[in-house]
Amino acid sequence: MFLYKLLGFIFVGLAALGVFLPLLPTTPFLLLAAGCFAKSSDKWHQWLISNRTFGPIIQKWHEEKCISCSTKRVAILSIVVFGGYSILFAINELNLRLLGSLVIATGLYFVSRIKVCSKLTMAD
Template identity: 35%
Template sequence: MQRGSVGFRVLAYLSAAVAVVGVVLPLLPTTPFVLLAAYFASKGSPAFARWLEGHPHFGPAIEQWRLRRAIPTRAKILACSMMAVSWILLLLMGFPLMVLMISGLCLLGVATYMVTRPSY
């Protein structure tokens, strides 16, 4: 086994673990971590990649992303909502204007990208 593949394997398992936690915790989006796990697994653990692709809960998200670059509507709504809540918390906690502007622009960019992807 090559050294690089060990790193990808570890990242795949960590991403999958966060995705599993996201299934249980409604505030943590699952889809982005499933996609990360699939990407890292494809580089470091083909067997784990096949398992993820065949999984009844995770497999459809991976397939839709690879075929159409599509994101589930529920994931879009949850992610955009959490980004808005995060930014509002920064505002309420009195973070400096520069932090608010930079974080707001980054979050707006991510939200724009997500919303413009196809849904399923």
């Protein structure tokens, strides 16, 4: 339980940074934080869900299993840019490049399948 609570706070911190940093997505970290708090602390889970800024995003995920279009765009862009950089410039061995390509393709597949919400109350 302590580990989930600690992870929840870390994810909230990363989500807060994501509000200001364009390549750090907010919504996935909020969803992870909500999941961690749901398993560890009803008090903090309720705090997060009732938060004026973050609550609507989490509730939208719980109700409709969707994320904003901008979140999806940033996730795909991050996978392509950072994953592509790693494969093209940071990894020299062919086997590792192939494995990296498979990981990137898997990530792109799953992110592309996430439904986009028609409207969110907070631009992400």
